Amino acid sequence: MADIVKQILVKPIQLADQITKAADDVHSFKQDCAELKSRTEKLAALLRQAARASSDLYERPTRRIIDDTEQVLEKALALVCKCRANGLMKRVFTIIPAAAFKKMSSQLENSIGDVSWLLRVSATGDDRDDDEYLGGLPPIAANEPILCLIWEQIATLYTGSLDDRSDAAASLVSLANDNDRYGKLIIEEGGVGPLLKLVKEGRLEGQENAARAIGLLGRDPESVEQMIHAGVCLVFAKVLKEGPMKVQAMVAWAVAELAANHPKCQDHFAQNNIIRLLVGHLAFETIQEHSKYAVSSNKAMSIHSVVLANNNSGMVGYTNRAGHHEEDDKNIHSQVGRPSANHSQDQMHSLIQNTMAGKSQPQSRPQSQSSKPPINNSNNTHNKQQQQQLQQQQPQPHHISLSGSSIKGGREYEEPATKAAMKAMAAKALWHLAKGNSAICRSMTESRALLCFAVLLEKGTGDVQYNSAMALMEIAAVAEQDADLRRSAFKPTPAAKAVIDQLLRIVDKADSDLLIPCIKAIGCLARTFRATETRIVGPLVRLLEDREGEVMREASIALTKFACTENYLHDDHSKAIINAGGAKHLIQLVYFGEQIVQISALTLLCYIALSVPDSEALAQASVLTVLEWATKQGYMVQDPIVDSLLPEAKVRLELYQSRGSRGFH
Numbered sequence: 001m002a003d004i005v006k007q008i009l010v011k012p013i014q015l016a017d018q019i020t021k022a023a024d025d026v027h028s029f030k031q032d033c034a035e036l037k038s039r040t041e042k043l044a045a046l047l048r049q050a051a052r053a054s055s056d057l058y059e060r061p062t063r064r065i066i067d068d069t070e071q072v073l074e075k076a077l078a079l080v081c082k083c084r085a086n087g088l089m090k091r092v093f094t095i096i097p098a099a100a101f102k103k104m105s106s107q108l109e110n111s112i113g114d115v116s117w118l119l120r121v122s123a124t125g126d127d128r129d130d131d132e133y134l135g136g137l138p139p140i141a142a143n144e145p146i147l148c149l150i151w152e153q154i155a156t157l158y159t160g161s162l163d164d165r166s167d168a169a170a171s172l173v174s175l176a177n178d179n180d181r182y183g184k185l186i187i188e189e190g191g192v193g194p195l196l197k198l199v200k201e202g203r204l205e206g207q208e209n210a211a212r213a214i215g216l217l218g219r220d221p222e223s224v225e226q227m228i229h230a231g232v233c234l235v236f237a238k239v240l241k242e243g244p245m246k247v248q249a250m251v252a253w254a255v256a257e258l259a260a261n262h263p264k265c266q267d268h269f270a271q272n273n274i275i276r277l278l279v280g281h282l283a284f285e286t287i288q289e290h291s292k293y294a295v296s297s298n299k300a301m302s303i304h305s306v307v308l309a310n311n312n313s314g315m316v317g318y319t320n321r322a323g324h325h326e327e328d329d330k331n332i333h334s335q336v337g338r339p340s341a342n343h344s345q346d347q348m349h350s351l352i353q354n355t356m357a358g359k360s361q362p363q364s365r366p367q368s369q370s371s372k373p374p375i376n377n378s379n380n381t382h383n384k385q386q387q388q389q390l391q392q393q394q395p396q397p398h399h400i401s402l403s404g405s406s407i408k409g410g411r412e413y414e415e416p417a418t419k420a421a422m423k424a425m426a427a428k429a430l431w432h433l434a435k436g437n438s439a440i441c442r443s444m445t446e447s448r449a450l451l452c453f454a455v456l457l458e459k460g461t462g463d464v465q466y467n468s469a470m471a472l473m474e475i476a477a478v479a480e481q482d483a484d485l486r487r488s489a490f491k492p493t494p495a496a497k498a499v500i501d502q503l504l505r506i507v508d509k510a511d512s513d514l515l516i517p518c519i520k521a522i523g524c525l526a527r528t529f530r531a532t533e534t535r536i537v538g539p540l541v542r543l544l545e546d547r548e549g550e551v552m553r554e555a556s557i558a559l560t561k562f563a564c565t566e567n568y569l570h571d572d573h574s575k576a577i578i579n580a581g582g583a584k585h586l587i588q589l590v591y592f593g594e595q596i597v598q599i600s601a602l603t604l605l606c607y608i609a610l611s612v613p614d615s616e617a618l619a620q621a622s623v624l625t626v627l628e629w630a631t632k633q634g635y636m637v638q639d640p641i642v643d644s645l646l647p648e649a650k651v652r653l654e655l656y657q658s659r660g661s662r663g664f665h
Helices: 002-024 028-054 057-080 088-093 099-124 144-161 163-176 181-190 192-201 202-219 219-230 230-242 245-261 261-270 274-281 303-312 345-360 381-393 416-434 438-445 449-459 463-482 483-489 492-509 515-524 537-541 547-562 570-579 582-592 596-609 617-622 624-630 640-656
Strands: none
Touching: 002 028, 002 057, 028 057, 057 099, 057 144, 099 144, 099 303, 144 181, 144 483, 163 181, 163 192, 163 483, 181 202, 181 219, 192 202, 202 230, 202 245, 202 261, 219 230, 219 261, 219 596, 230 245, 230 274, 245 261, 245 274, 245 416, 261 274, 261 416, 261 438, 274 416, 274 438, 274 449, 345 416, 345 515, 345 537, 381 515, 416 438, 416 449, 416 463, 438 449, 438 463, 438 483, 449 463, 449 492, 463 483, 463 492, 463 515, 492 515, 492 537, 515 547, 537 570, 537 582, 547 570, 547 582, 547 596, 570 582, 570 596, 570 617, 582 596, 582 624, 596 624, 596 640, 617 624, 624 640
16 A cells, blocks of 8 residues: 555655746746745645655545645646746736635645645554644545544554554444444445454454444445455454454344345355354353254264154153253243243253253263263273363363354353343344345254254343344244255254244243244244144134234234145144134124234135135134125225135135025124
8 A cells, every 4th residue: 555655646746846946937926936835845845754654644535635635736836837937928918816826825725734634644653643733624624524534533443552443443333323424434435444453453342343333334235245345254253253252242243234234245154154153152051062063963863863762751742841950940040931831941951951962972972971072091090090180170161162163261251241142142143144045044953043042032031032033033934935944944853842832932922022023933834833733823813812913913924824725734724723713803803903904814814715615613703794895895805815815715605605604793
């Protein structure tokens, strides 16, 4: 950059020298030209000082200021050259307004102020004189003061001390938070590079401020794309691997912001191992950690074998309970509410142990050696005694760090609030990274992410719970469209069982902010449930009665995914909906619900009529009358799905139901 700055400065220095020489050889306006010469010499001195300090100059304002200065010097040279006209006729026809010199002097003075400001803001550390130009921003800031303020903060990021750089990052956070345009200016003026450098090299507060600024700057796809090219993925991966936990939490939040505003960046983050690192943070103190991130089929017991083992020991389906472990219950936060007796913490703890046991216990080794480094096999009694003494002296933490993630130790000593924030932000990042991306969802489901989300849904609070629910919703939404992911991720495994149990617990409780994402997740997984699974439909049907409009709408949409013809078991599910009393609720919603609820309820009612038109319950509820009434409602038949289903459903009911069974009740 120093060579580029030197090249920029060559021409204005040459112009200043030409003005100085020309001012000595004028024939008119000698006094005015002498004043111009004086200002030009001062400006030339500053330009030469800038050339000597070219390695420290911030390129963006340098280009702008030097370009403006060059234009001023060209005009000044032209004006001085007019005063060199020799001869009477030339003087007569050379018209110089009286105000021209005054205007030119003012412009040269502005250029002096601009270059002086440039030298000041580009000075490094102790060389910076903050007392100079206390009047504020330079003259160039008259047209766009915010731009110069941004320049000053970015220049500080390049050349200031660590504390000054932290303050500058905080100022950029404030600017980016105030206005989207300011954020674009920060990116255009080269602010991303020094911010990323501060994330890597700064102190704790500076790293947090810089990571927060990066997250705020990524408000549109173009801005995120520029930051991806600047190397944000590599920097974030490094911090998530070995940075302080507070900074890691802020980086995870920034990842979530960038992924939410530009989904195409998801793969870039995945390629830099960020998914694996985030899952590692999510698993820390959530489930028992093991030296391997994912289950390897050739090194560990398969999940299917875990399921068989669970079934052989009395765990059948999704409803049985396992033994209680009193010691681990002591670690549960007291403020977290306990679930119902049928879905207690005993069950969740058993699921975690059963799942992780299959990962951490090779069949050829005893349990006590599964998580220890290999020891030289010797029969020497003295060696054995030394090993025992070392093991007794070595502290045994409750949680061991991920060997695959290289996250620095000492995380267990962080404050609980910091740990909670880390989990919340990791879950949020995984939520936005999973959205619409089959490859990332598969990576998560092949790891411990599903089990982590299930545990956090039960034991977590606040943002941790909500972000976990949203992440599960996005994974389920992708699985709905990806049959391979659906079969691999949500087959009957302890992790999938834990997820379903927690989703059902929240839906059955029906008084949580997590209700909507959990309803959506269950609906997306409708094709994974067997006809013998009787726990799912009932809670969803109960949500159709006297609830908020959004809840009733989402419940009817979820049930539609059970009853639609794309679901192979739609006949069985439709009967289950009827048996749970769904018909009467749907009729009420079609007649009296909000318009958006009416459409979804009518769609579900049509699918049920198509699947089981011979149902006596439908005849007694006068569903045919409801469908006939709906055909006369213009806004209903304008919906394309209703328009395609309603005539066929009506015909099917007419075939199976007698005229005498019709009527309005």
